[in-house]
Amino acid sequence: MAESGTPVEITWLLAAATKGDVAAFERLYVATCAKLYGVVLRIVRRHDLAADVMEQAYIQIWQEASTFNPGNSSPLAWMVAIARRLAIDVSRRTGSSETEPEIVDENEGPGAVPRHQLTSELKRLLTCIGRLEPERQRMLLLGYYGAFSREQLSVKLDIPLDVLKGALRQSLVEVEECLKA
Numbered sequence: 001m002a003e004s005g006t007p008v009e010i011t012w013l014l015a016a017a018t019k020g021d022v023a024a025f026e027r028l029y030v031a032t033c034a035k036l037y038g039v040v041l042r043i044v045r046r047h048d049l050a051a052d053v054m055e056q057a058y059i060q061i062w063q064e065a066s067t068f069n070p071g072n073s074s075p076l077a078w079m080v081a082i083a084r085r086l087a088i089d090v091s092r093r094t095g096s097s098e099t100e101p102e103i104v105d106e107n108e109g110p111g112a113v114p115r116h117q118l119t120s121e122l123k124r125l126l127t128c129i130g131r132l133e134p135e136r137q138r139m140l141l142l143g144y145y146g147a148f149s150r151e152q153l154s155v156k157l158d159i160p161l162d163v164l165k166g167a168l169r170q171s172l173v174e175v176e177e178c179l180k181a
Contacts, residue, residue, distance in 0.1 A: 007070075007074045007075055007076065009031070010028065010031060010032065010075035010076060011068070011070050011075045012024075013031070014028065014061075014065045014068050014075055015065070017061075017062060018065045020134050020137050020138050020141075022129050022137055022141075023126065023127075025062060025126065026122065026123055026126040026127075028061075029058060029122065030123075032076060032079055033054070035076065035080065036057060036079060036083045039080050039083055039084055039087070040053045040054060040084070040086075040087040043084065043087035043088060043091050044087050044090055044094075049090055049091075049094060050087075053083065053086050053087045053090050054083070056086050057079070057086050060082050060086070061079055061082055063142075064082070124179060125175070125179065127178075128175045128178035128179055129141070129175055131174070131178060132171055132174060132175070136167055136170075136171045138157075139153065139157060139159075139164065139167060139168060139171065140171045140172070140175070142156070142157075143168055150164060150165060150168070
């Protein structure tokens with residue numbers, strides 16, 4: 001799917017994401033993933049690495065959405081810069097830019113049918129997460145997509161560790177039940 005959002009719409013979606021709006025973040029993903037994937041794939045030259053970079057990029061975009069300043073750049077340029085930097089880092093670590101590039105078929109990866117399946121799965125997941133209370137959404141996303149340990153998350157959110165563990169467990173159960181429905 002091509003980029004479908006205007007800079008104003010993407011800016012609004014980023015602003016909504018800073019408030020924990022998972023549905024807005026999903027729309028942001030749908031509007032921008034094809035562009036970001038193209039940039040990342042040109043750098044890392046492998047679908048598997050590109051998928052990893054995309055995951056890291058959207059986690060970072062979610063975490064740093066509040067730092068976006070529309071006065072400094074367009075929202076898509078800001079997101080591309082994040083994805084590009086991560087892709088370059090992965091490329092340097094893995095040496096993928098020095099190896100023979102993978103043949104990239106236009107019908108593979110998130111630019112075609114597999115992306116539609118991924119988008120559908122991501123949409124279901126984000127819809128289920130969106131049904132949680134906002135604080136539990138934030139807790140779940142920070143804990144599992146933000147790569148915080150439970151102890152770090154407990155400190156960051158100022159929640160006792162046992163309460164946090166219980167809330168995370170219950171949130172995962174609710175998301176799992178939603179996904180099965």
